[in-house]
Amino acid sequence: MKSESMPGIVLGDVEVIRVVEWQGPFAPARGLVPESGAEVWRDNEDRLAPDHWKPDSDMAVVALQTWVLRSGGRTVLVDTGVGNGRERPGSPRFHHWQGDFLGGLARAGVRPEDVDVVVNTHVHGDHVGGNTVGVDGGWEPAFPNAQYLVPAADDFHFGPDNAYGNGRREDDRLIYEDSIAPVHRAGQTVLWDGTHRIDDHLTLESAPGHTPGSAVLRLASGSDRAVFVGDLLHSPVQILAPSCNSCFCLDAEQAVASRTRILERAAAEGELVVPAHFGGAGAVEVRREGGGFALGRWAAHGTE
Template sequence: MTTTTTSPAPTLTFGDVTVTRAVESVGSIGMTPDQFFPGTDPAAWEGHEEMLRPHFLEDDGDSTMRSTSRVAMQTWVLRSGSRTILVDAGVGNDKDRPDVPGWSHLRTGFLDGLAAVGVRPEDVDVVVNTHLHADHVGWNTSLVDGTWVPTFPNAQYLMPVEDLAFWDPAAGSRTIMGPGAHTVWADSILPVIAAGQVTSWSGAHRIDDALTLEAAPGHTPGASILRLRSGADEVLFVGDTLHSPAQVVDVHTSSCFDEDTVTAHATRDRLFGEAADKGLLMFPAHFAGPSGFRVERRGDGFAVRDWAPLTAI
């Protein structure tokens, strides 16, 4: 792995693949740890202030000075061979999100952030939606003259079969996300299906010689990770497998957005075990700070070993 900082955002190089990120937003999610991670073991938070602050916990500034969870909305930008691949697509602009008012009718400079790392919408070859939650598919589409159209007109959008089946309103799935998920389907998923730009996959899907998608269910039925293998390097982009380093301390700490907590626990335990044994960097979707990290085994569980050499956000 090598690091360069000649572009506006630091770039990591793994074999023949470069990785940088475009940040949509970073800040408090407006939830205390016990709200974001209901039933969490207090030991996963107590005694870990140095690890969690300032990038993963912050005070909300009101009279109670509650600690709230801090997250980043960001897209990993990979250049592999001659192609540009985006891993996840943020919240998006102009979207109506009545269940999450903080995500409604945003006007962010995300596309300017992509431009800052040398990516125009027409340059994107592949968009990976690791799963189909609102904060991973928002920039799939943009509002043009009152119509939702694909933001990346030349891209293949990769979506898990299981999530397409689960989130399709016609399926009538019962979900913890509520009826707002139907709005997400209408404005961020259906338009790219209608444009013929979606490729669905299940189990595993090879993007190219260096990049492979793999099922990692629990957070959603079709939740996935992206494995990068190039030269002597191997790293994992783990999506929403976890949202806080506290989940490394206790893999049984699940976010309130996990559809199947038992499966989510098993997925985290499996991925952490492999990452610890191989010394793999992992890049979650929503970690602020330097974002990428390695784990090590400690007793019957795991601990954060070190962080990727990325500028903290």
């Protein structure tokens, strides 16, 4: 049954609810997507403004959000946001962040104890911070009954086994210590690689490049299809110009290959593309156009 507390959509037998923690101008457009030319933004202003780009200030608009899926009688969260009160000295916007992530879930009818599965599409601070909550000066899992699905390649890369390896910053060490390690200690983590089936409707698939373990979540139920792509896409500009990475991608060549592969399948199979950070409607259909891709219809649901 569809939640009455927040807008959502139903895909086959799966309800999808969007919980937006924050939405607004985030960074200069070509700071977020450095390889994109000014012309791709300007020529597509009618599709990008105002939900994804502010032309007057040339700022890209993004959202911090979590997707709640009700599938097969279980509640699944896709990414958990920044988390409150974290030490993030290298990320001033998120340093000591105070949001209302758990309040947003509550308004969607989700209590912490109701969550069965947490999907971290990758181990970046704005995707795993809500995994834990502060308790007596330490950190404990925010969802006591949940299984946390973490890509094994990211767990290795950002964890102590690869201490200060390529692409690992001091903030990454802090993120791992306060948002991943406590879940390991609680015995609630499942590390996976390649593919991982959650239930009859939901399957995780590796899509490396943004991070070594970056993943997408495929939804297939009845005739409906969707793919939750995490940070393969930060802006719709990357659908129009898939060779353009965000400034956060660790392996540029691999990220382009994963992005292109995911967009090709989405266009071929009619999958709704659901990125982690799109503003506006948050999700969009993709179609083939010439030798590339074009934006189709936006998802027919709103925000909190």
